[in-house]
Amino acid sequence: MIRLDITGRSPIYEQLCREICGEIARGLLVENDRLPAARVLAKDLGINPNTVAKAYGMLERDGIIYSVAGIGCFVSKEKAGAYRWLTEDFRRKTREAFGAGVPKDALLSILEEECSGEVSPQTQGVKNDD
Amino acid sequence: MIRLDITGRSPIYEQLCREICGEIARGLLVENDRLPAARVLAKDLGINPNTVAKAYGMLERDGIIYSVAGIGCFVSKEKAGAYRWLTEDFRRKTREAFGAGVPKDALLSILEEECSGEVSPQTQGVKNDD
Amino acid sequence: MIRLDITGRSPIYEQLCREICGEIARGLLVENDRLPAARVLAKDLGINPNTVAKAYGMLERDGIIYSVAGIGCFVSKEKAGAYRWLTEDFRRKTREAFGAGVPKDALLSILEEECSGEVSPQTQGVKNDD
Amino acid sequence: MIRLDITGRSPIYEQLCREICGEIARGLLVENDRLPAARVLAKDLGINPNTVAKAYGMLERDGIIYSVAGIGCFVSKEKAGAYRWLTEDFRRKTREAFGAGVPKDALLSILEEECSGEVSPQTQGVKNDD
DNA sequence: GTGGTCTAGACCACG
DNA sequence: GTGGTCTAGACCACG
Numbered sequence: 270m271i272r273l274d275i276t277g278r279s280p281i282y283e284q285l286c287r288e289i290c291g292e293i294a295r296g297l298l299v300e301n302d303r304l305p306a307a308r309v310l311a312k313d314l315g316i317n318p319n320t321v322a323k324a325y326g327m328l329e330r331d332g333i334i335y336s337v338a339g340i341g342c343f344v345s346k347e348k349a350g351a352y353r354w355l356t357e358d359f360r361r362k363t364r365e366a367f368g369a370g371v372p373k374d375a376l377l378s379i380l381e382e383e384c385s386g387e388v389s390p391q392t393q394g395v396k397n398d399d
Numbered sequence: 400m401i402r403l404d405i406t407g408r409s410p411i412y413e414q415l416c417r418e419i420c421g422e423i424a425r426g427l428l429v430e431n432d433r434l435p436a437a438r439v440l441a442k443d444l445g446i447n448p449n450t451v452a453k454a455y456g457m458l459e460r461d462g463i464i465y466s467v468a469g470i471g472c473f474v475s476k477e478k479a480g481a482y483r484w485l486t487e488d489f490r491r492k493t494r495e496a497f498g499a500g501v502p503k504d505a506l507l508s509i510l511e512e513e514c515s516g517e518v519s520p521q522t523q524g525v526k527n528d529d
Numbered sequence: 530m531i532r533l534d535i536t537g538r539s540p541i542y543e544q545l546c547r548e549i550c551g552e553i554a555r556g557l558l559v560e561n562d563r564l565p566a567a568r569v570l571a572k573d574l575g576i577n578p579n580t581v582a583k584a585y586g587m588l589e590r591d592g593i594i595y596s597v598a599g600i601g602c603f604v605s606k607e608k609a610g611a612y613r614w615l616t617e618d619f620r621r622k623t624r625e626a627f628g629a630g631v632p633k634d635a636l637l638s639i640l641e642e643e644c645s646g647e648v649s650p651q652t653q654g655v656k657n658d659d
Numbered sequence: 660m661i662r663l664d665i666t667g668r669s670p671i672y673e674q675l676c677r678e679i680c681g682e683i684a685r686g687l688l689v690e691n692d693r694l695p696a697a698r699v700l701a702k703d704l705g706i707n708p709n710t711v712a713k714a715y716g717m718l719e720r721d722g723i724i725y726s727v728a729g730i731g732c733f734v735s736k737e738k739a740g741a742y743r744w745l746t747e748d749f750r751r752k753t754r755e756a757f758g759a760g761v762p763k764d765a766l767l768s769i770l771e772e773e774c775s776g777e778v779s780p781q782t783q784g785v786k787n788d789d
Numbered sequence: 790g791t792g793g794t795c796t797a798g799a800c801c802a803c804g
Numbered sequence: 805g806t807g808g809t810c811t812a813g814a815c816c817a818c819g
Contacts, residue, residue, distance in 0.1 A: 291499035339803040359492040363513040366489040369421035373514040383493040384503040551759035599818040619752040623773040626749040629681035633774040643753040644763040
């Protein structure tokens, strides 16, 4: 269940990384689960195989997945990397906004607004346990 | 006192917008204050005049500043725009991370980390009053 | 002065990384030196610009170079990354051979054989000072 | 006692060759010893029979083992080939690193690091006697 | 002009 | 079939 915003600011390979990391963070993908073959996923999503390959390559270099020659790509043991992927932009934007002069309280209230909605049930119990 | 990081991540014109909005948010620039001439600022910062022009243009389009032909650019009355500029990326990244499966608690702890440091004294008293 | 072995075992982008790291290690490229534009280098070497882009991208992600939007790529301050790039294969092969049962003495004598020749004069004084 | 690392870097057939050469170098396999049948070994290791066949084929081509049609594969008299197999990558990487500008001292210290650990007792007494 | 991204399509090693 | 690499060529944002 990967959704891409083709019309978009962030590059496709980056969205792809985020989506996959999200599935790992939510526990929908667990250690040693196999990712869809790059070409299959590319076809499903209507994008170029190279773009998927780029995303997979980045995730591998960050230790979030590992690839086995001629077999496929699999989810790594450590979830820390996936977690970092999902939060690094948030962290940077937090720093930028705070650094520019936005008071902490204001950021907190925005965070409250944005995090009041429901999330998918599978997310329950997800912790930063790595 | 505008600081730019030429090295990567966000484009210079964007950093410039953020810096100016920051000065407005912190009250260092107030209504009807005149901004430095684009060419002068460009020279001071060692960047391309077109880059400054682009930043000014975006800020004007968003109602954060207004320009008077042949005279210069000035800070608008409403601070809401500047405030929105500084927080919209934070808001989007908050939504993205939360939506991807990062629990609220994790975001809060990152926010605490990033906002524990001191900010410039001028920031005191800044509120989301628009 | 970059030499590639097109007929080769190791991928071009990897050879390119090694060559550039070598120039940094030998002091031929120093902090803030500008690398040739990806397209120019590609043309000079008779390879595809994407291949150069891939090499530059990897070097950037490893902090060995940094890119400035629309300007070019430059050598980073830290030489440690370049140094690591040049030695990581050697380290892995050392571990593999030793682990497989080759005695340390045998490896030492091979190392002596291979390192007896002259190296380029510029190399003198190069140290692992990072 | 052959150990394979399915995860990435070197291909399985190559690891297999290294493992077998290692056993020969350490004296665990001696002249005319019979290697396990390809299919049996493949089953034991949980890998594709073709992979074992490829490894055996390469070792035979290098004179490290010899095959008797319909009977099996056996260890050759000369250990030189096995020894060369285990060290040729190390030699090449030594040459590459030194050639690229890494000083001999740096390689020596890496070698010291990697060869400080204990090796299997059987290794004692192995020499470059071919 | 410069790097960054993407597409389309090809070939290869590995298994 | 699978990932890895490479080519050729295009478009874009940035400056």
